[in-house]
Amino acid sequence: MDLMIRRHEFFEAHWNCSQYNASAIPESERRHPFYGLFLFSVSVVYMVLYVPCLYAMTRKELYANPCYKIMVQMACYDCITIPITGLLSGFLSFYGVMYCDARLMNNIVGTVLLGVWMAYSWAAVILALNRIASLTDKEHWFRKNRVYFWLSIPLLVGLVSSIFGTPVAYSPILGSWTFNPFIESVVDVNNLYSMPIHTADNLSFSIILPTIYLVFFLKNRALLRNKSNSVTSKKDFSLFIQCCIISACITVAATGYTFIQFLPLPLWIAKVSHILWLLVQGSPPIVYLLINRSIQRILLKKIRIRVKSTMASNSGGGNSFGNVVHTVPSNTFN
16 A cells, blocks of 8 residues: 555556556466356355354354454454455456456455455464463463454554555466566566565464464373363363364465465466465364354254244244244344
8 A cells, every 4th residue: 555655656667557468468378267267166155154153153152252252353354355365366367357457456455465364364373372372271361351452463464564565466377366466477586576574474474373383282282182081171172173274274375375476386386375375264164164063053053043933933824813923032143
């Protein structure tokens, strides 16, 4: 944002399309309909799966837990990112829309996407710290209003990155988002389009996040074994495993996306890295629905109440007097 407003002359000098003819690139290189349809379809599935998960995680019984507050924050980031990395990217790949074909849109969306990813990566580290704090009796780090201090860190990082960072742009040829909007034809020898902070963040993040889990696991194997066997601690242990799975996906995607910014890798690696990024955003609802028993319980309870309510309504409709009142349990929306 700062680049486009305060440093507008520099931006126009290096991000202009006056010497770039997108139509000169063969359509066969620009358009990738099957890849675009795949991104579009998968992102729709992810968004649909996120709806029940967000409903369950925002119920009072779960949202009171600081861990779920962090998970809801990350879910909100996912719900901003998936329409971009999935729906929009799929559309751009399907029709072969280059940066210069939609320059303003790319710059605006790229600014948002950069900020959300930076915020998401920091939120993932905070989630890891929260899970370790919970398993080592350090819950007071996140108790009461302290959790909002932790939640403010990713928001601040994301906001600063959006304002002062370099926007990313989508390349339908690579099938991924890059800092160099002309990466197909312009070699960035002077690193004009690079963002060192983003690179450092991704590389540090790829090292720090797995290290946190690995060191904790090696030092506390006995503790984890006890937690997994204790009835009262099974929820904490389950959440720890879920966070490990999600963090592993994030680490792989962050590493892959860092390398494609600088190395002349094959096109398929760029596409795989983007698919992994989309998987990062879509894996949480799948993990929650398959493993998280608290979320499963809330959703099953909601379904049972809906079924009972529907059956009661149908029964009332069939009554000859048509005025029988059926009471729905008071905890229908709890």
